Amino acid sequence: MTDTAKRIVDTAVILFNQRGFVNVTMRDLAQELGISLGNLTYHFKRKDDLIAAVHQQLIDERNAMLEAVQLTPSIANINAQMLPLLELYERYRFFYLDIMEVMRSYPAIAERQHEHIANQVRYIRAIIDYSVSSGNMRPEIRAGQYDSLAETVCLMLTFYLSQHTIRGREGSFYDDARKAMWNLVIPLLTEKGRGAFEGVLKSVKV
Amino acid sequence: MTDTAKRIVDTAVILFNQRGFVNVTMRDLAQELGISLGNLTYHFKRKDDLIAAVHQQLIDERNAMLEAVQLTPSIANINAQMLPLLELYERYRFFYLDIMEVMRSYPAIAERQHEHIANQVRYIRAIIDYSVSSGNMRPEIRAGQYDSLAETVCLMLTFYLSQHTIRGREGSFYDDARKAMWNLVIPLLTEKGRGAFEGVLKSVKV
DNA sequence: GTCTATAGAGTGATAGAC
């Protein structure tokens, strides 16, 4: 990717976040960049190509982040790992806020997103399994309970930012999102797990 | 509201659901109705006026439904009450799927929606309080736990349909949504509450 | 109330000079 192409993608993300994906025209973007419309469409012939490039960059950053956090999912690590994930969601917030519109208009992106969500649910499910086997979390009391929990946690992570916006809240949502997630999990912790959690509480703000 | 105006609103909801709010033009709508564009804009001068009328109809139906279900929130009633609520969300699904786009473009609707969500959270919180006082649910073990739970349940109800769509699921989401909600609550039920829940399970499918 | 016709302001995308 050339330097200009990279600048275009980065600026597009900023404008999409500010105004919403459908409300940013190629003209707006060219003006913001201080380049001509012709130049912009030289680099990205169609708006489709641009959104595809932006989505690819999101996926790349997401993968880089997931590699960096493949640590043992202890209680402390889970709490720490949520922050970069939520930061990523905020950096590309237009994608999550306008996700229905993007997925309707770009089926190829929709398919990749289905896959990502399925992976995310599996990943959360694996963390739950680990927490049970390491004695921090109780075994489930109903069949399917923890499959459902993994899906609910994934739903919360995906839509917390949307909800925050819909409710008219401003400012950072990280603390609220983490608090909400922990409040789901705390009743399911064992004594040992609850002790570990209190330790995390003391050392870092939840 | 005249007969034609009513027809316009109803057809608009159908098209918005099918194609997404931003993707339905006044022309599309006029053609679908078999009337001229001029006639359509005679009834609703601006697209803004149309979306306002659609939203008003959603609010009216929502209020009618809430009045009908103001029963004692027993475990069985809670389960039964979820169905008409989820059906309403599906009937106006475009509004929930495209909610960010609608709220960005129509601040007046955004404000009414903030209010509605706040009411919804308070209503869920009241049900939790009732359940605790009637001995079906345990008292909270951490301050703020049930405030957070009420918000999470509201988030789930609001976005379950979006998540269902994003994950590429088809068909009814009612059962999944109810199951997910109960899986959050079951660990917090008392023995008495769990008994009541099992009773519901036996009589109706959850 | 309903129609046809059109104004007026966008939009994505392209052609061709430099």
Next chain:
DNA sequence: GTCTATCACTCTATAGAC
């Protein structure tokens, strides 16, 4: 690679006849 100029099309909204 970058520019200017423009095409071909879409949209909302309005004017005026019936």
